[in-house]
Amino acid sequence: MGFMDSRLIHLENGTPIRLRNPGIADARRILAYRKKEAHTHDFEVVTAEEIKDDEELQRKWLFSYIQEPNKLCLIAETLDPRNSEVVGMLDFYGHPWLRLAHHGTMGIGVALAWRGRGIGRALIQTMIDWTHRHPTIEKIYLGVWANNLRAQALYTSFGFIEESRRLAYFKLDHGHYVDEIVMALWVKDPLRLAYLRSS
Numbered sequence: 537m538g539f540m541d542s543r544l545i546h547l548e549n550g551t552p553i554r555l556r557n558p559g560i561a562d563a564r565r566i567l568a569y570r571k572k573e574a575h576t577h578d579f580e581v582v583t584a585e586e587i588k589d590d591e592e593l594q595r596k597w598l599f600s601y602i603q604e605p606n607k608l609c610l611i612a613e614t615l616d617p618r619n620s621e622v623v624g625m626l627d628f629y630g631h632p633w634l635r636l637a638h639h640g641t642m643g644i645g646v647a648l649a650w651r652g653r654g655i656g657r658a659l660i661q662t663m664i665d666w667t668h669r670h671p672t673i674e675k676i677y678l679g680v681w682a683n684n685l686r687a688q689a690l691y692t693s694f695g696f697i698e699e700s701r702r703l704a705y706f707k708l709d710h711g712h713y714v715d716e717i718v719m720a721l722w723v724k725d726p727l728r729l730a731y732l733r734s735s
């Protein structure tokens with residue numbers, strides 16, 4: 537995993553939230569968070585029913601993130617010592633193959649009760665800071681549902697731009713299709729300029 541020092545942020549009302557890399561021991565809490573939150577919005581690829589209640593599988597997933605330097609996982613959590621709650625999560629999947637090692641794809645979610653308070657922005661900023669120090673990552677990709685305007689506004693504010701659109705990429709159970717917009721951010725600008733000059 538790409539490692540980041542843990543960060544403490546304060547929401548507008550003063551509530552402290554810690555951002556950190558999760559360890560294997562967080563598997564149960566992360567699984568509970570994913571199952572609970574999958575019901576709260578329409579923009580999740582995996583439905584709540586499809587998330588396996590399998591702690592071992594979640595541990596393996598976390599372990600792959602811990603082992604591989606082109607991957608990053610961050611959780612946001614409350615600081616209550618007796619009942620610290622996971623309230624947000626970001627993962628960045630970078631490829632080990634050399635010709636793909638200059639980019640990766642991120643996914644993000646914040647718990648319903650905690651949205652619109654700056655946690656998503658803080659998670660993304662932390663990932664971007666990590667990429668600045670990363671030896672190979674130059675570009676971050678993400679895929680967002682075309683009707684998810686709130687998330688798009690957040691990504692655009694960081695400088696992500698639309699690169700392409702995959703038509704009817706998602707199919708909902710009532711037969712309705714939604715496009716996916718692929719957005720990207722060049723995190724090391726001089727490299728982007730070098731690319732534009734050579735193309």
Ligand SMILES: CC(C)(COP(=O)(O)OP(=O)(O)OC[C@H]1O[C@@H](n2cnc3c(N)ncnc32)[C@H](O)[C@@H]1OP(=O)(O)O)[C@@H](O)C(=O)NCCC(=O)NCCS
Nearest residue numbers: 577579645646651652653654655656657680686687689690
């Ligand atoms: C999208 C999501 C991750 C953003 O996280 P968040 O913690 O709610 O976002 P923040 O509070 O940091 O908000 C940051 C920006 O989001 C946008 N935003 C927040 N609330 C908004 C609202 N009600 N309407 C429109 N835009 C809004 C704004 O651009 C805001 O910018 P600001 O910081 O200048 O105010 C979160 O809302 C979420 O998990 N949504 C459901 C799952 C999802 O859509 N995941 C993304 C899949 S691609």
